Amino acid sequence: MNEVVLDCFGEACPIPIVKSENKLKELEIGDILIVQIDHSCAMKNVPEWARKEGYNVEVEEIDDGEWEVIIEKTK
Amino acid sequence: MESTKKFFNKVRDNEFYKTWFKSAWTYVTGAILLALFQIVSLASTGNPWGVSGTLATWGAWIYQLIGGSVDKWYYFSSVGAQKTLASGFLNDPGSIRNLGIIFGALLSSLLASQFKFKKIKSKKQVVAAVLGGLLMGYGARIAYGCNIGALFSGITSLSLSGWIFAIGMFFGAVVGSKLLVKYFM
Secondary structure, eight states: OOOEEETTTTOTTHOOOOOOOHHHHHTTTTOOEEEEOOOOHHHHHHHHHHHHHHHEEEEEEEEETTTEEEEEOOO | HHHHHHHHHHOOOOOOOOIIIIIIIHHHHHHHHHHHHHHHHHHHHHSSSOSHHHOOOOOOOHHTTTTTTTOOOOSTSHHHHHHHHHHHHGGGGGHHHHHHHHHHHHHHHHTOOOOOOOOOOHHHHHHHHHHHHHHHHHHHHHHOOIIIIIIIIHHHHHHHHHHHHHHHHHHHHHHHHHHHHHHHO
């Protein structure tokens, strides 16, 4: 099982979601992708997209206005 | 010091605070509020909501402050535009509302404890921001409105132009996101 951190701090919508999509394609089933975000609109649409894809998703506010979206590639 | 910290820790875990200030409101809540305030705008000022037209007025005022004159400019030649320029900031509903948007946005991000100075990551971001801002501003003025004035206010005024703007904006966004992925990722 691999754990990959994707630094999207300072990136506005829709770049975090496009980057997560591309990165997730490279990963194997069971791998974990951690997307670091500080843009509140991306914090809404990245988890929304990942849940719709059927992945396990968790969002954690690591600091004021900074989030980590943890995505497990389940399929 | 210790007690204030305790107080804010208590606020942070308060359900009321979380629902009203911390979490994002739903799209439906937003839509209803936008509709209500559009009605208030139209009833109280006689004009539907607009944002970018006011920014052009601000530009003209700043230009006048440093000694310039826009009297001969076609854009400001209408009676309405001249009246707005002459009557000043405090008598222009659009200016007060834009000020409200800026302070309201600041206040809501402060209340949610999400205010942040974001670092610039690359030169590409600077180029994209400057280029995007210039194109958006220029486009909004030759189209007589942005996605608020031309789209939202157009459609809510039952004007066909709002729907045509919506179609144009949809295809523009498709092309724009392709360009974004190709050149700025």
